[in-house]
Amino acid sequence: MADSNSTAEQITSEVQEALEKQIASLKREINKINRSLADRADDLAEQTNGFLDLASDRASRAAEQLRSRAHSVSDAVKGNPGTVSSAMLIGGAVGLLVGLLIGQAESRRR
Numbered sequence: 526m527a528d529s530n531s532t533a534e535q536i537t538s539e540v541q542e543a544l545e546k547q548i549a550s551l552k553r554e555i556n557k558i559n560r561s562l563a564d565r566a567d568d569l570a571e572q573t574n575g576f577l578d579l580a581s582d583r584a585s586r587a588a589e590q591l592r593s594r595a596h597s598v599s600d601a602v603k604g605n606p607g608t609v610s611s612a613m614l615i616g617g618a619v620g621l622l623v624g625l626l627i628g629q630a631e632s633r634r635r
Contacts, residue, residue: 602609
């Protein structure tokens with residue numbers, strides 16, 4: 526009986542050691558995976574910041590161009606108010622005529 530107890534204890538001890546080794550190995554693997562994920566997250570954060578900086582720069586340049594063009598148009602309007610008024614009247618008249626023609630075409634269909 527003593528032999529069977531010591532054999533059982535020896536087997537239990539060997540199984541426990543094997544499990545502890547496997548657990549230690551799994552912990553090392555998990556730590557490697559965590560480090561790898563952290564590195565990838567850092568890389569993605571850097572890329573995202575680069576994209577945001579680029580987008581911000583492009584938006585700033587676009588806004589500056591819009592301001593410049595709006596200023597040019599404003600100067601043209603201030604310098605030639607009669608021309609702008611004439612263009613607006615002609616545009617309105619053309620729009621009115623197009624609307625009337627479309628309205629007549631629709632009423633003829635019915």
